Amino acid sequence: MINRRRLLQLGAFSLAGPSLTVGLLGARSASQSCSPVIPNDHSPSNGGSCPYPIPWLDKNGNHNQSPMPNVELSNIYHFKGKLARGNGFHGMGTDNKGNRLAWGTPTTDYSYMAGEYWAGRQSRQRTFAHT
Amino acid sequence: MPSDGLTFSPDGKTATLQMVNVPIIDQPRWPAMDAETTPARMDFKLVFKATAEPVTYEDPARHYRFEGFKASARLEAMLRVESIDFTFKTDPLETSSSDFAVMGFETNGQYYDAAKS
Numbered sequence: 001m002i003n004r005r006r007l008l009q010l011g012a013f014s015l016a017g018p019s020l021t022v023g024l025l026g027a028r029s030a031s032q033s034c035s036p037v038i039p040n041d042h043s044p045s046n047g048g049s050c051p052y053p054i055p056w057l058d059k060n061g062n063h064n065q066s067p068m069p070n071v072e073l074s075n076i077y078h079f080k081g082k083l084a085r086g087n088g089f090h091g092m093g094t095d096n097k098g099n100r101l102a103w104g105t106p107t108t109d110y111s112y113m114a115g116e117y118w119a120g121r122q123s124r125q126r127t128f129a130h131t
Numbered sequence: 132m133p134s135d136g137l138t139f140s141p142d143g144k145t146a147t148l149q150m151v152n153v154p155i156i157d158q159p160r161w162p163a164m165d166a167e168t169t170p171a172r173m174d175f176k177l178v179f180k181a182t183a184e185p186v187t188y189e190d191p192a193r194h195y196r197f198e199g200f201k202a203s204a205r206l207e208a209m210l211r212v213e214s215i216d217f218t219f220k221t222d223p224l225e226t227s228s229s230d231f232a233v234m235g236f237e238t239n240g241q242y243y244d245a246a247k248s
């Protein structure tokens with residue numbers, strides 16, 4: 001049986017960051033592909049729009065690290081723009097059975113990044129959220 | 132995400148990220164390799180407020196620089212796992228807290244190199 005309290009501590013609060021998937025406003029899909037398209041008309045292929053991961057994190061299988069002083073806070077390499085990150089979010093809440101539950105852990109982290117990144121040999125503007 | 136999901140106060144010191152119906156996964160046994168997943172949805176509001184304490188994190192060897200301010204960060208959220216009839220609503224934003232938060236401006240990779248040259 002799934003332990004609901006554990007869900008609140010670990011599961012549902014940590015999805016988008018590791019895959020650089022972004023949550024979207026409204027009901028739009030988060031699975032829009034950014035992979036390079038293989039041209040079938042001999043047109044140039046310069047790569048896709050997927051952001052580059054942080055090189056020294058990606059080689060270890062991670063796309064980000066827990067935010068703290070003096071670490072790379074970005075999830076994206078070749079980026080310039082606004083960024084905020086926080087971790088250790090916690091609080092209380094109530095489930096649909098009326099149970100009062102604590103949520104959050106030291107690694108519950110959220111962030112936004114809004115600005116310019118370089119991919120597919122061109123600069124791109126985008127806003128990302130890490131939930 | 133649509134850029135209008137992220138808004139800033141006129142002085143730039145408060146940022147609000149608000150999203151609804153975000154597709155997520157419920158994965159209680161994460162990070163176990165065989166941790167099962169269940170589709171879920173989340174609405175949330177995240178608010179960062181900068182303090183007056185500046186911070187700069189820079190590593191020329193790794194080509195990154197972050198310049199900004201320490202911040203407070205608060206979160207409220209609503210989670211729904213429809214397949215198991217589970218919902219969870221956090222208490223209001225003001226009751227939450229975080230251990231560490233910063234907000235500012237990041238430059239890395241080729242943009243860092245361009246700024247240095």
